[in-house]
Amino acid sequence: MSSRRSRSRQSSGSRITDDQIIDLVSKLQQLIPELRGRRSDKVSASKVLQETCNYIRNLHRQVDGLSDRLSQLLASTDTDSDQAAIIRSLLME
Amino acid sequence: MASSIPGPDTCPEFKRRKRRITDDSLASSHSHQRNQRVKRWRTQREQHFYSSKLIQALHRSRRTSAKEVHETAYRVLAVLAKGTTRWSRAILTARKMTKHKRAKVASSTRWRRPAINGEKRKTPVVQKKLQALGRLVPGCRKLSFTNLLEETSDYIAALEMQVRAMTAITELLAGGGPQPPADRLASNVNS
Secondary structure, eight states, X not given: OOOOOOOSOOOTTOOOOHHHHHHHHHHHHHHOGGXXXXXXXXXXXXXXXXXXXXXXXXXXXXXXXXXXXXXXXXXXXXXXXXXXXXXXXXXXX | OOXXXXXXXXXXXXXXXXXXXXXXXXXXXXXXXXXXXXXXXXXXXXHHHHHHHHHHHHHHHOOOOHXXXXXXXXXXXXXXXXXXXXXXXXXXXXXXXXXXXXXXXXXXXXXXXXXXXXXXXXXXXXXXXXXHHHHHSTTOTTOOHHHHHHHHHHHHHHHHHHHHHHHXXXXXXXXXXXXXXXXXXXXXXXX
């Protein structure tokens, strides 16, 4: 990330330095599977944020799909004994 | 180094990240707190806890539409956060209110933190993406940069756990039903 040569005028509440921003963005980058391996100075903040948004949307979609599928399965296996068995097997793992 | 995660790694569907970036630069107390938060949502135990809570909630409600499952999944997730994050509180608050009230609250929170400090040096592109991110994470539209990123990391970790848990439940339900599961068992299947 190139150094941001800001105007010397600083807002009174501005506590966040450029370095902090770089640091935070690189931390965020490590969470995104797409970007995890890459060197943080090669990925721009904008890209990290974009990929973060994409990743979150992706996760939302996955949850939606899983909700659909789960609701179908629950509707078809709606005997109490089945679900009890599943809960039991989950807890025993 | 936050590399120890309790519980056997028997989770087949998702590769679990066992290593985290070490925060050597932070003070030790801060890094301890950070490690705690980093482990959050990533342990096997938590996932099981969430799974059982979710199943119980679904079992109780008896209404199994996709929308119901979806809402329950997020609600249980938010409850697990125990009020420590803004996104989880936002999810729970949104549930309690009717649509009418939700509109009122949305407008009344505008007075809170109107200016995001430290934004002056960011380019408009980054600024726009930050806003987009703020819209994706519940309750985080007007957060400062630092807070938004913190909420985002926690939210992402929680979502990943949610996906892992729901996938596992789905596989169990799909494979463990009364009909003989064709693919699961190793034994020969009579056609």
